[in-house]
Amino acid sequence: SGRSGDGGGALRPLYMDVQATTPLDPRVLDSMLPYLTAYYGNPHSRTHAYGWESEAAMEKARQQVADLIGADSREIIFTSGATESNNMAIKGVARFYKSRKKHIITTQTEHKCVLDSCRSLEAEGFRVTYLPVKKNGLIDLKELEAAFQPDTSLVSVMTVNNEIGVKQPIHDIGEICRARKVFFHTDAAQAIGKIPVDVNNMKIDLMSISGHKIYGPKGVGAIYVRRRPRVRLEPLQSGGGQERGLRSGTVPTPLAVGLGAACEVAQEEMEYDHKRISQLAERLVTKIMSEVPDVVMNGDREHRYPGCINLSFAYVEGESLLMALKDVALSSGSACTSASLEPSYVLRAIGTDEDLAHSSIRFGIGRFTTEEEVDYTVQKCIQHVKRLREMSPLWEMVQDGIDLKSIKWTQH
């Protein structure tokens, strides 16, 4: 049990947390190795072969990223990851246009780096509208339309949510923004290479890309910045003017090569991966829900990326279930697993009752997840949910016909 097939001989947990990070695809590692060993030149060195070959590799990678999203390679800027890209997009655009535009629209379920960038802009005097989401996790397009103000410079809505997997209506949002000539940014870290994303037919003006979510290396990402119509942004990082002056600093060729290769591999594998992952996800959800009562799936059933499944197991606390499932690597929306002891804000935003928020587990299914791993995870999950319910005073009260909402609980 629990063997995940890699080297070392020691047993390691099964990896079912692909939203947190993904392993390097071996093809990506192969592409990177020459640039970690023999071809170590600085891609900005203009005067010798080390620089020229490094630059060529970087530009090839840039094209690979562009091809995945239907962009021009001149529109791809390498960054240290999606967090930096999100910071650049939000702060960069807001600050560039600040003399005439002071308002930004985003959602309550964005990644922390987006929300935090917005908060820091509020401290600079910008106004931000944080759109609520419906119970299914999707924004209401009418509320988006109503939120626009004459001085809105940017709308930022993530493509696929990292906690609950829901897919926002990017196509429609793009149309709405384009009609009002407001820039549309999307954090696509969990989306690209998994679902088709095209910056032109979705009318996207800025996009954040993460390497380590798509079987690429950690420490690299990219930002797509539209050229026509031109999006201007104030750079966050000053220096020698690399990356069209938008992001100074030596581009780390091996990492960029890895990101490019990851994008190319993802483009080739997308259809096959999606089909296989959908089947495995269906298998996991169906098996669990047929065996265990009182399980809630968080987020829209249909408008989602199948590989990210967030389930709440009523009357069982999330961290205790993770502890029980010790040979499977998973994560939870429970407060106990966050530094702040607050349960997941995404689950709160979709209106999940607090006790169910504490009972949530996120299952991630990826390119390398096997049916055997899914079956093992399902079996252990069913076994331990049942066991933890036997230990749960809440389950006991429900079995006795008590309505938990009628109880006056003590506060601590």
Added chain:
Amino acid sequence: LAVAVGDAVPSQVVDHYENPRNVGSLDRNAKNVGTGLVGAPACGDVMKLQVEVDENGRIVDARFKTFGCGSAIASSSLATEWVKGKTVDEALKIKNTDIAKELCLPPVKLHCSMLAEDAIKAALADYKLKQDPNKEESEKKA
């Protein structure tokens, strides 16, 4: 099952889940059983702790059920182990700091041990109330 990576959850804590002791329920309607129910589902921590006290005021049996993280389960489990064999007054002296020390709870989990101490006190208060119902009733627990 050996896991090569360092275990983030201390083994003492996991042990209380894998080798449970005193999970279950006593008859809450029995006169010599005290039941304490503390915490709240919205906080992610609910403990039910029950004690059975003999005619000499000694705790002869204890049971618990917990909705909470591993540390909460371990804290309440340990509490039931420790109250057994003690008199009511001795059991009231059990401190959350002792529970936390025994389980090597990190600072972020200290509230679990505090809730376990509360659970002991709530169970014993319930027991005492049942012995002398003329005493002013404290806030009823479920």
